Amino acid sequence: MKKIQAGHLSKKHLKKLRRLQRHRLTIVSRRATILILSYQGRSCSQIADMVGLHVQTVRNWIKAFNSADRKGRWNLFKPQPHPGRKPTFDEKVQQGLLDIFKESPRKYGFSDSRWTLHRLAEVAVRTGLVSSISHESVRRLINKSKHSYRRLKAWLKITDSQYDRKKRWRDWAVAWAKQDATVSAVYQDESWFSGNPRLVRGWVGPLHKGRVIILQDNLPGFWVLYAAMDVEDSRVHRYYAEKCNNRQVKKQLLRLLKHYEQLGKRVLIVIWDNASYHKAGRLRRWFRRYNRWAKREGRIRLLVIRLPKRSPWLNPIESIFMHTKAQVPGPLPYYDPYELKRLVELHFEEREARLAQTR
Structure with a gap:
């Protein structure tokens, strides 16, 4: 049986093969190594043991290299593309998904204004766009259309020189409220709500760094939500007003003091910003x-603790406000302030119902 061996290789060819031995793809590096070892006189079985391949694979590669022409043999080093199976969903489904999330989720019976992957998949099946689809397939189709799911972020730097001391003071107050049954602590903050849409998380196109929101000046009315979250049960006490000033803050504190006094508390700790x-x-x-x-x-009694400057991450009520505005107003304008207030109150009632189920 004739020995299978690589054909004549010039110095230029050997130099090129040694360069291919350092290639980032393992398959290219192995093919170059096989040819160099074969040129050095090694048998196919010896080469197979050295590179960790089957002996027939080594024979096939040497034969293919010898039978190809001068230009075609070097193209053999390029990995052949594998087309794989045909895509399950075509461009029609992809465009249908894009058309769906450009509309309001409330149009399809959801209680807020934010699209999620699971909701898009549900609506796609409900509207007859597809018979079945997973949320991961929805993600791939939308990403393929050069849209992405982003949330605007603003990175803050610690500027308060007394940050560590104030944070320890807050931690001590929270620990005291959890240990002593006669002491309660709440995180207090205020947030404006209006009919104008907000810059919130959502799907954005390939040419946008965030949602482009055009604020409207003719939207009627706005109001302020005064919220205090209990440290122990995470319940949010709410008070609505048309203005944000120290008089309204005093009214909110009096409501909280009356509520906790009825519960038999002797100290109320209020933690808020500056x-x-x-x-x-x-x-x-x-x-x-x-x-x-x-x-x-x-x-x-009333004990007030101020958080460090520019430290919203120390007040969990901030994330609740962000989640509420993303869920209820979202990117859509509201022309009826009372309807917006009703939806916000409904959102908090659903939150309290979920908390009650987890206790």
């Missing part, structure tokens, strides 16, 4: 007068 209406002189003087009166009458 907004101007939290640091107003009139409000600070009221704190002192109230605590003197509460000490004298044996009523519930």
Whole structure:
């Protein structure tokens, strides 16, 4: 039987093969190694043991290289593309998905204004676009159309020189409230709600870095949500007002004090940021007068703790506001402020129902 061996290789060819031995693809490197070893006089079985391949694979590669012409033999080193199976969903399905999420989710019976992959898959089946589709297939089709799911982010730097001290003070207050049954702590904050859409997470096109929102000045009414989240049960106490000032903050605090006093608490700790209406002189003087009166009458006391400057991650109510605005107003304008308020209140009621199920 005639020995199978690589044909004549010039110095130029050997130099090129040694360069291919350092190729990033293993298959190209192995093919170059097979030819060099064969040129050095090694048998096919020896080469197969050295490169870790079947001996017939080594024979086939040497034969293919010898039978090809001068130009075609070097093209054999390129890996052949594997077409794979035909795609399950065509461009019609892809365009149909894009048309769906350009509309409001409320049109399809959802309670908020945010699209998710599972919702897109559900609507695609419900509208007859496809018989069945998974959320991962929806993700691939949308990414293939050069759309992506993004959320706008603003990176903040710590600028408060007393950050560590104030954070320890907050942690101590939270730990005290969890250990002592007569002490409660809440995270307090305020947020504006209006009919104008917000820059929120969502699918955006290939030419946009975020949603392009055109604010409308003719939308009627707006209001402020005063929210306080209990540290222990994560329940959010809500108070709505048309303005955001220290007088409304005082009303919210009086509501909280009355509520927790009825629960038998002796101290209420309020943790909030450094907004101007939290640091107003009139409000600070009221704190002192109230605590003197509460000490004298044996009523519930009030302790206020300010968070470090520009540190929203220390106040979990911030993420609740962000999630609420992404779920309810979203990127859609609202022309009825009362309808918007009703939807926000419905969102919090559903949140409390979910929390009650997990307890």
